[in-house]
Amino acid sequence: MAPTNKNIMSLPTELHIQISSYLSYPDALALKHTNRHFYSLVYTSIHLKINWLLWRFEHKLECPRNEDCSLRTDASFCRSKTVRKIMERRRRHLECRSGEGGCFVVLGGSCRRKEVVPGWVRRGFRGWGDEVLIYGLLFVFWMAVWNVVRMRSMANTILLRNGTVLSHDGDKVVVLKDHDNLIVGNTIDQIGQGLTLPDNGEIIDCTDKIISPGFIIRTAICGRLSRKDSVNLLSEYGLLDKSILFSHANGISESDAALLVSKGAHISTTPATEMQMGLGESVAFRNDTKHHASIGVDCHANNSSDLLTQLRLGMQQARAAEDSQAMARGEYPSVAIKVEVFNLGTIQGAKAINMEDQIGSIEVGKRVDLVVFDASSPGMVCAAEEDPVAAVLINETGRGEEQVIGE
Structure with missing residues (x-):
């Protein structure tokens, strides 16, 4: 049947009653008094019911029911003060936002926007008024939030007491013996001696412990850029900058290395893979690339994913290569590169991923990313007393890692 200019209120009474009988309260009420979308519909009662249900399904609305109300005649609507109040509120769009087709039906959970206060709570405190109830519930909610935040801040306040801290001063590693680290939340708050723990928190005794920055692992594969002109190609397209991290870079030419360094890019070398697969010497210790190098693990299926093993x-x-060259020159090998190696796994690893302002070293204000080693373990006890950095790099076997804090 083609639509006409008639509206639903002009239909015969019998048809009007028949249509209403298919709709549960308050949908019929909204249909008869507020929903402009149905004013132009003159379909039969069956068509109207189907379209109505499809519309409700589309908007994910329920069909509310109220057994106390009869929808057979207009008089039934007007006998209830509640019904008249709902009618007026819907005309003024006070209970739900206006949209295409008029105001959405609200009562009985049919509106997509739910009540802030559950019905059982409102009924239980009806005498207090909605405003008092809402303010009271908000007060209780924010008190609960405040307590959770306070408890978390207390729990996240940690004092690492009396440990050996491997700190950084530029590229140098500074060993701070008998020092404390105060951690608040996810940040290093203080480094010093004799620090006190504010309020409540946790104290971890780090006597005979080494506190090291976390070691930063990089495992990534992104296409095949290991061609002769990959550095120049990226530079020509304006893509070579500090966001680029090259994998391996074995055999990189001096000119490409100089261009890479000048643009602030970095290299992630993987010693185990490069030696095992015959890719050539690692460039992590080449004079022209070592300050822009870091250490990764390449493929977990191919070799160990332990970064200390890679370091x-x-x-x-690198020592073996340097020793061979020194012996060929008739010189005595005297290479000590442990600090360079330690930096490859910590601060230079952070630089390679552009996070040196957040992690990679133990500094006030940086995020907490710490590893605590047991310097009294059988494998480290003597070495740690003499040289904590060498003990971590050479003597640590995985059994002395006592705790990881942070990232």
């Missing part, structure tokens, strides 16, 4: 392999390979 140790890279260090020993």
Whole structure:
């Protein structure tokens, strides 16, 4: 049947009653008095019911029911003060936002926007008024939030007491013995001696412990850029900058290395893979690239994913290469590169991923990313007393890692 200019209120009474009988309260009420979308519909009662249900399903609305109300005649609507109040509120769009087709039906949970206060709570405190109830519930809610935040801040306040801290001064590693680290939340708040724990928190005794920055692991594969002109190609397209991290870079030419360094890009070397697969010497210790190098693990299925193992392999390979050259010159090998190796796994790893302002070293204001080693373990006890950095790099076997804090 084609639509006409008639509206639903002009239909015969019998048809009007029949249509209403298909709709549960308060949908019929909204249909008869507020929903402009149905004023132009003159379909039969069955068509109207189907379209109405489809519209409600589309908007994910329920069909509310109220057994106390009869919808057979207009008189039934007007006998209840509640019904008249709802009618007026809907005309003024006070209970739900206005949208295409008029105001959405509210009572009985049919509106997409739910009541702030559950019905059972409102009924239980009807005498207090909605405003008092809402303010009271908000007060209780914010008190609960405040208590949770306070408890978390207390729990996240940690004092690492009397440990050996491996701190940084530029590229140098500074060993701070018998020092404390105060951690508040996810940040290093203080470094010093004799620090006190404010309010409540946790104290961790780090006597005979080494507190080291976390070691930063990089495992990534992104296409095949290991061609002769990959550095120049990226530079020509304006893509070579500090956001680029090259994998391996074995055999990189001096000119490409100089261009890479000048643009602030970095290299992630993987000693175990490069030696095992015959890719050539690691560039992590080349004079022209070492300040822009870091250590990664490449493929977990191919070799160990322990970063200390990778650092140790890279260090020993570099020492062996330097020793061979020194002996060929008739000189005595005297290479000590442990600090360079330690930096490859910590601060230079952070620089490689552009996070040196947040992690990579133990500094006030940086995020907490710490590893606590047991310096009294059988494998480290003597070495740690003499040289804590060497003990971590050479003597640590994985059994002395006592705790990881933070990232």
